[in-house]
Amino acid sequence: MNIDELDLDFRLLRLFITIYDQGSVTAAATLLGVGQPTVSHGLERLRQVVGDPLFVRAGRGITPTAHAHDLAPRIRHLLEDMRSLTRIDQFDPHNPQHHLHCTIGANDYEAAVLLPTLFARVQALAADITFKIRPVRRKQDMIDKLRDGKLDMAITIDYGGDASDIMQRSLFDENVQCYFDPRFHSTPPDTLERYCAASHARVVFDDDDEASAIDTELARIGRSRRTVLQVATFGNLPRLISGTPVITTLPIRLADSVMAGYAVCRCPVVLPSYVFCQSWHVRNAASRSHQWLRDEIFRIARTIAGRKSKQ
Structure with missing residues (x-):
């Protein structure tokens, strides 16, 4: 059978992505609304065109080859470009009809x-x-x-x-810096000793993952800090620690908005941006x-x- 790259079409590319996403020929056939033999035949055509197995057995299922992993994002782009040929998609921010x-x-x-x-x-x-x-x-x-x-x-x-x-x-x-009320800190907490001696507030978005890069780095150098408050958002924190000696370590660019009015100093824990x-x-x-x-x-x-x- 003489097959070359010109044999690739929208259906074959969609079939590849469906198998890739579903991790199963059977599941791909169900999603595409065709029989399993049709998907298997299409996959064989793809293998001949590409010159790679694309999917190999892994236990009871199949897994993509390294080449299939490389192809997947490129094929997604191709499919999206092909879909865009059939739709008019214009946008002018100055047009009230858009x-x-x-x-x-x-x-x-x-x-x-x-x-x-x-x-x-x-x-x-x-x-x-x-x-x-x-x-x-x-x-x-x-x-x-x-x-x-x-x-x-x-x-x-x-x-x-x-x-x-x-x-x-x-x-x-972005990086972080320390925020504090200067009325309770005559000297900024910009050394490890003063930083670790202070009481801290933290923002923790995910209750299932309370890991902190700061605490990990402190543990690595044999130090620790005491956290007395955890909140789920940045917005609640400044009101809660206002008028207290509690300090917090937050992104630098919050100084002009959420943390406006707080004194700042460098964080003595060295972290990558x-x-x-x-x-x-x-x-x-x-x-x-x-x-x-x-x-x-x-x-x-x-x-x-x-x-x-x-x-």
Whole structure:
């Protein structure tokens, strides 16, 4: 049988992605509404075109080969591009007839630092643009909601993108500093001794994962700190520790918003900076309105990245 790359078509590519996502020929056949022999025949054609087994036996199921893992994100892009050929997708933010309704996954850091500028910008535009902001507590929760459409995009700390159907773009780096009431600290808690001697408040988003990079690093060097308060959001913390000697270690850029009015000093625990990203599902990659929004967020992030910290 003479088969070459021109034998690849939308159906074969969709068949590959369905098998890849389902991890089963039988499940793929059910989802596609065809018989298992049809899927098996299509898979054999793919193997001949690509020159790789693509999926191999693993116990009672199958697992993708390394080449299949490499192909998956590229094929998703191809499928999305092919779908976009059949739809008109234009977006002009200055046209009152154009619409963008977006659900964004973000926590209160992003709501304090980045989203106010974005929201202010869109209010000056003619297009019908609306947002829903939903919290994101766990990496897998974010991925699942992007996949099923409950989120159109997310702005979070970089989760270490390892999902082939989730795309990412880095926005800016962030680090932490100490916040404290100077009335209770004649000397800033900027040494390990003063830092470890102080009482601390922490923000813990996920009750199932209370690990802290600070506590891990302190344990590594044989030190520890005493946490007297844990809260689920940044917004509640300043009111709770106001008028107390309790200190907290939070992102630097919260100094102008959530933690306004608190004194700051460097954190004596040396930690690497972390990256904030925007993430979206590949199905939205070619959408003109989503592209416009992602570019707006990126432009705002570039401004944020250039701001000096208050340290």
